[in-house]
Amino acid sequence: MREVVERFGADRLALAASWQKETAVLVDLVQRFAPEARIFTLDTGVLFPQSYAVWRKVEEHYGIKVESWKGEWVDGLWDVDPDRCCTLRKVIPLQEALADADCWLTGLRRDQSPERADTPELAWDDRHGLYKAVPLATWTDKDVWNYIFERDLPYNELHDQGYSSIGCTHCTLAGAGRAGRWAGTAKSECGLHG
Template identity: 45%
Template sequence: MEERKLALQPEEIHELNSELEDRSPQEILEYAVNKIEKIAFACSFGAEDVVIVDMLSRIKPDTSVFYLDTDVLFPETYDVRNRMVEKYNLNLIAYRPLLTLEKQAEQYGESLWQVDPNQCCSLRKVEPLQRALCELDAWITGIRREQAPTRANAGVVEIDRKFGLIKWNPLAKWTNKQVWDYIIAHQVPYNVLHDKGYPSIGCIHCTRAVKPGEDLRAGRWSNFEKTECGLHQ
């Protein structure tokens, strides 16, 4: 990927990360959307992401919000999407894979997610995200350090070297309890699968409910040594 010029200098990003570390997610979001014009929120409609939508609705409701429609999301995910659009009047942008499921099967074989989930994620998530980010200077995510070892060192603001822009993680230091306390306190719509043992929700074929005592992301790609889809690596 061709290297892009960052909207902020690395030294400034480093200073901001230290300065904003102890600020609230709302303060971090407010700074981000007012500092950078070409910024958008990537929403997966998980618990963290519906919290950020609610926060943005109170801070800067016209902030761009997009999602990646892999064509194999749970019906419950589409349901919360619709409820979020209705409640917050979202101008939601969908990015879909270049290949339909039928074309993917023709080129890569049936059920690619069972054979090569990394390739499937690359086609249905990573490439669409690249298109979503290509005109932006920064993006906002809902990742938290507590979610997985791969996210333990996430800064509240950092350079996303994979996609060549700035990445804001306003909930980085929040706990799962803080996320759910916010959802309840503000009556934020959420995916009902969370009530059925799904703390982390992706595509139908690669997500299962977790068992008591399992890691929050144990239900993702549970038959593979895979913990990320490639968006946050």
Template identity: 40%
Template sequence: MEVTYQSLHEQDYKSLNDQLKNKDSLDVLKWAYQTFGNELVYSCSFGAEGMVLIDLISKVKKDAKIVFLDTDFHFKETYELIEQVKNKYPTLTIELKKPSLTPVEQSEIHGEELWKTNPDLCCQLRKLTPLESVLSEHQAWISGLRREQSPTRANTQFINKDQRFQSIKVCPLIHWTEEEIWMYIKLHKLPYNALHDQNFPSIGCEFCTKPVQPGEDPRSGRWAGSAKKECGLHLGDKQKNN
């Protein structure tokens, strides 16, 4: 049976996860690329988890496609890291996907500093809609979600039905701890975003990301001062519609 979003039912996801439950991240990636081939894309934010996944993916499929949602608002350190990754893994295909609106056009239509007045709309225009465009061309996508990151991610499985994007979401790192992520980065001497050394555990757009103090929630620096904690890429239908 061809594995597609349309062909899989709830029981199929349970069966697949039962088959993979004792496998490691590399095995999950091997299964994913054997199953989907070029129909699989990695949407990477180039955070710490991203660096681990890129390295693992390079061991499984050297010409894998990686997409970065380039909102035009990222830190210079993030763009510098992407160039380092391109040099380290020259056979990977890394695409920077931009929104349809330039920052100037967005300001003209929706007003200045939309990330302050309506952050959900800003994320929709600059991240969600571009990713919808990418995923419309692929059967499945890879994400670096880990269960310990937040309560909304605690039930993430290796293989997930992604109703938000009508796609199959593969999450190979669900069991990894933050300590294990950084052990892997240090052990394999991987490049990483310099902002991680400046109290930025989670890095998004420059205007919406602040440093986090010791003991605070690692994601408390994202959309600081608001109730918003997710851009919407990983919210289920119920959360998305609220």
């Protein structure tokens, strides 16, 4: 994290908060090492109540305001065209949120799925036209939880209910790894990372 701050400057960084456990760690690291960095979230309009609750808790805990970016909301689109739904609610707003940044921070981890196994810690992101830093790329699930509990950080209570990965209400079930995301379909990623 320090290297990313030194390379880009804190005011040129943007953290995408997904309200999963990795967000708890990254927000804390940003507040410790780069408090001038922007923190934003993609409010799809169908986040879990627990995600909205931890968003408020994080703002209160650190005394910050998290930016909210919203895309076009088309009810029921998740059932007929989940890829288009993710594009409208996540991908397009992400592009807008990153417009003024030189580097964005994400909570991807290599152990989350086979698609993420080769995730670099820092790389040029052709898709979004800036660098993407992945400070937790080599962290394990245990590393993340240890950090959260050692620092008594607010985290999404859905994790206590068996949700390992958390997204929108219509596309996320409880389950290990990313098994609960778009369960029963071939879809495994929303399109933010490729």
